[in-house]
Amino acid sequence: AQTVTQSQPEMSVQEAETVTLSCTYDTSESDYYLFWYKQPPSRQMILVIRQEAYKQQNATENRFSVNFQKAAKSFSLKISDSQLGDAAMYFCAYRSGHGSSNTGKLIFGQGTTLQVKP
Amino acid sequence: DAGVIQSPRHEVTEMGQEVTLRCKPISGHNSLFWYRQTMMRGLELLIYFNNNVPIDDSGMPEDRFSAKMPNASFSTLKIQPSEPRDSAVYFCASSPRPRVLRRFFGPGTRLTVL
Numbered sequence: 595a596q597t598v599t600q601s602q603p604e605m606s607v608q609e610a611e612t613v614t615l616s617c618t619y620d621t622s623e624s625d626y627y628l629f630w631y632k633q634p635p636s637r638q639m640i641l642v643i644r645q646e647a648y649k650q651q652n653a654t655e656n657r658f659s660v661n662f663q664k665a666a667k668s669f670s671l672k673i674s675d676s677q678l679g680d681a682a683m684y685f686c687a688y689r690s691g692h693g694s695s696n697t698g699k700l701i702f703g704q705g706t707t708l709q710v711k712p
Numbered sequence: 713d714a715g716v717i718q719s720p721r722h723e724v725t726e727m728g729q730e731v732t733l734r735c736k737p738i739s740g741h742n743s744l745f746w747y748r749q750t751m752m753r754g755l756e757l758l759i760y761f762n763n764n765v766p767i768d769d770s771g772m773p774e775d776r777f778s779a780k781m782p783n784a785s786f787s788t789l790k791i792q793p794s795e796p797r798d799s800a801v802y803f804c805a806s807s808p809r810p811r812v813l814r815r816f817f818g819p820g821t822r823l824t825v826l
Binding site for chain 2: 699700703704
């Protein structure tokens with residue numbers, strides 16, 4: 595079974611600084627996808643960024659980028675130039691590839707609460 | 713597009729009562745997912761449907777939980793009888809089909825069982 599682990603329950607960062615949120619996962623599959631979701635106080639779940647396991651290049655979306663280390667099964671999220679609006683809980687998630695019978699499932703980590711200090 | 717709609721947004725009930733949570737997926741989406749979020753266990757997938765058929769309910773915690781999707785535009789998650797440990801935020805999400813990567817989440821229902 596696949597698992598996702600976020601070892602940092604809480605993180606804080608000064609506004610305009612950079613912060614990295616950690617995520618590790620365990621799987622025996624070779625084809626899969628990884629995601630970071632943001633959950634602000636409104637509770638809405640917002641997709642931040644995604645990474646296909648077959649791609650070596652790290653995904654980037656504006657101020658958000660990932661460091662995907664497939665061999666180490668690590669998928670960290672870097673937020674550059676942090677803004678007050680980035681304060682939220684962040685979830686790392688795993689999804690099996692299209693060839694898997696588990697392809698419908700998203701498996702989430704426990705979440706990391708990010709505080710942004712002005 | 714109204715997005716995924718869930719009702720009620722908040723529910724407070726007493727132990728032993730029946731609770732029904734409702735979800736309307738985005739029109740045209742054939743896959744629907746129910747998640748539960750708690751402090752202890754994080755975000756867990758309870759069950760998901762494809763074309764109104766339950767595909768995987770292995771995440772449903774026990775027989776007190778049941779989910780139905782009578783048509784493409786409506787799903788319910790029922791807890792009977794409810795217990796205090798069921799208190800959580802329940803999310804519904806949809807996607808056009810299982811193989812589409814992105815899930816579109818509803819706003820969640822915060823359930824408190826006293």
